[in-house]
Amino acid sequence: MKTDWQEIRRQFQKIWGYDDFRSPQGEIIQTLLARKDALVVMPTGGGKSVCFQLPALLQDGLTLVISPLVALMENQVQELCSKKLPAALLHNEIPRSLRQQTLKAIEQQTLRLLYLSPETLFSSPVWERISQPQIKINGLILDEAHCLTQWGYTFRPSYCRLGVVRSTLLKNKPLGTKIAVAAFTATADPITQRILEKSLQLENPEKFLLSPYRSNLDLQVKISLSPRCRRHQLLHFLKLYPKQSGLIYVRSRRESEDLFQLLQSLNYRTAAYHAGLSSAQRRQIEKQWLEDHIQFVVTTSAFGMGINKSDVRWIVHFQAPQLLSEYLQEVGRGGRDGKFTQALTLISEPTGILDPSDRQKQQLITKQRQKQTQQAQQIISKIPVTARIENVINQFPSAEISLAVLYSHEQLEWLDPFTYRLIKASRLISQPIPNLMASYLTTRKCRWQFLLSSFGFYGEAEYFTCGHCDYCRKK
Known part of the structure; x- marks a missing residue:
């Protein structure tokens, strides 16, 4: 045209x-x-x-x-x-x-x-x-x-x-x-x-x-020696921004509700947001935050995509996300007006002895992936080589995810959106995902340099120092 x-x-x-x-x-x-x-x-x-x-x-x-x-x-x-x-x-x-x-x-x-x-x-x-x-x-x-x-x-x-x-x-x-x-x-x-x-x-x-670098986003990671220490660090951080809009990210619905209850008891204007809320409840919280009736939202990854608020001055990851791409998405919701914005991530101490919660969450995710791979392996011999997806789901209710796993292992192809064909029958192996998020949290170099390199901007990253992340300020 x-x-x-x-x-x-x-x-x-x-x-x-x-x-x-x-x-x-x-x-x-x-x-x-x-x-x-x-x-x-x-x-x-x-x-x-x-x-x-x-x-x-x-x-x-x-x-x-x-x-x-x-x-x-x-x-x-x-x-x-x-x-x-x-x-x-x-x-x-x-x-x-x-x-x-x-x-x-x-x-x-x-x-x-x-x-x-x-x-x-x-x-x-x-x-x-x-x-x-x-x-x-x-x-x-x-x-x-x-x-x-x-x-x-x-x-x-x-x-x-x-x-x-x-x-x-x-x-x-x-x-x-x-x-x-x-x-x-x-x-x-x-x-x-x-x-x-x-x-x-x-x-x-x-x-x-386009490069993801944002010069107004200050990235910082702090170690918490215990769950109580993590809460104290969050409360100390919030005192630095008494009237400014922000977001607190957690990993689950329960953690969203629990942290919301604590912060509400301390008279913070906030709300818990997660996929368990009704559509009307979610829209109401979004509206309250956009119109500054509440200062911040305690949320899972369900909040943020497509919600445009320019004056978000801080982002806290009370728990780090699983993937580096999630992290970059979520910190990117701060400072859209180009003004200074602080992004803080709280993590357990490296041994996990005093606070094993971060390690346990990662282990749970790994187990879930292994279980899905095992289920996909088991279903291969039970389903037709070629079939309509609804026929297979009627017989095996969890088959749709198994078919997706087989697709990701290149053992299945889609003939159209409703018909698959098996193309291999070898043993599935659950490949470990490179834990870039863990590497980012423990890096000993400029955090923005790490992000630029991880997302493929190698030339820009080679001699890069942002000068304002926690590592650069220490250095």
Whole structure:
């Protein structure tokens, strides 16, 4: 599709009010308008959404945006609808009448952007409609694409089937139809980039890889000798920011509730946030935080994606996340206004004798991975070589995750989003994940240098010192 560049800029100014694009927004927009694939890694707050929203709005037809969280979908769609733009979302929490209205809009081809999860994409009402020959599909966008590698082989196995969406849809579309596939994320190391290319079956994608370095983010790690010491360190830190917005990240729902109860008893304006809350409860907490009715949120990783608050002055990881990509995502939610922001991570002392909690959490994750691998190994001999996924799930309720594990070990391929074929029958071995997060927490060099190197920016990292992380200040 050819669109005059001046018209693209004019529409950008009209809709979003900015004079011009930030690099490389313009180049990404042109890539998607040309129906070319793309892999985009831009820091949190870098303006990724505009890069796929504007091309979708400039074309006839529908762009599908695959998003991991309801909150993320709702925030983006509400913003678009407030500008009277043809966007909608589908998830299992919206009223039936609104769902039917959106499905009708797909058939009438009045939408330009449709936000939905992988699970909703593969539901019969949605898939049957978008597969119809007359329904024009321009693009498949995977927003927060790192979720494919973080969740696709554990509790969101539908992510593993996204790679065959384009080829399956094209079988029902007019000859010559082109559908662009693009992955957008703030964090993807070289290994994750390769997984995304392969899993999404990207075709010679244009790559836009921006450095994650943020000069206003001060990174700091402190050792806690005991659980009590960890709480004291948190309380001391909070006293330094009595009226400034922040976020406290924990690893589980229970820890979110327990820490919230403690901080509320000390008269802090806060709330506990996790996936166990209803949609209405989550929206209410987000609204309270965005409007400064509460100072901070005690949250699991469920909070933050797509929630834009510019004046977050501090981020605390009361417990470190499992993955370095999660960490970079979460600290990146601070300081979007460019002003100084402190990011503190609290960890157990290295021996684990006085506080074994961090080590126990890592061991639990390892055991869960081993169990999933064992279940996948056991199911190989019990399922057909080729079958529809729903037939296998009816017989083996936990089979969907096992199929995802087999896919990750290259022992299975998807013929379409609903049909698999086994291609190998060798023994599965649960490969240990390189623990980059642990290495980061104990590094004896500039923390930003470590992050730049870990995410593939080797040239920038070679002689880099930020001058403001805890290591650089000590040095």
